[in-house]
Amino acid sequence: MRNGTFEQLTVEEVLQTFGPEARAFLRENRIDRSNLRFADACAAASVTPDEFFAQLDAGMRRRAARAARHSVAEYA
Numbered sequence: 001m002r003n004g005t006f007e008q009l010t011v012e013e014v015l016q017t018f019g020p021e022a023r024a025f026l027r028e029n030r031i032d033r034s035n036l037r038f039a040d041a042c043a044a045a046s047v048t049p050d051e052f053f054a055q056l057d058a059g060m061r062r063r064a065a066r067a068a069r070h071s072v073a074e075y076a
Contacts, residue, residue, distance in 0.1 A: 007039035007049045014038050018056060021063070025056050 006014065011034050015022050026033070029052060031041045042049045 006053065007037075007042075009038050010035045011038055011041050021060050022056055025052060025059065028055075 006017075009017070011026065011031060015026070015033060029042075029045045029047045031045050031047075031052075034041065036044075039049055042052055
């Protein structure tokens with residue numbers, strides 16, 4: 001599934017939209033903060049925008065699950 005809306009944003013706008021979670025994945029994929037269109041930055045880094053967002057989503061879900069487990073353990 002392709003989402004052209006996010007692909008048209010700049011790398012900086014993607015960072016502002018997704019926050020600190022996106023920063024680690026951008027760094028991992030060697031994508032620098034810039035005003036370059038996100039789809040172009042992904043192409044230069046040999047990663048598809050869909051793959052990037054799938055990794056970002058999975059990472060955010062893992063982080064949320066860990067936080068939930070930690071909260072439950074803290075109050076148990």
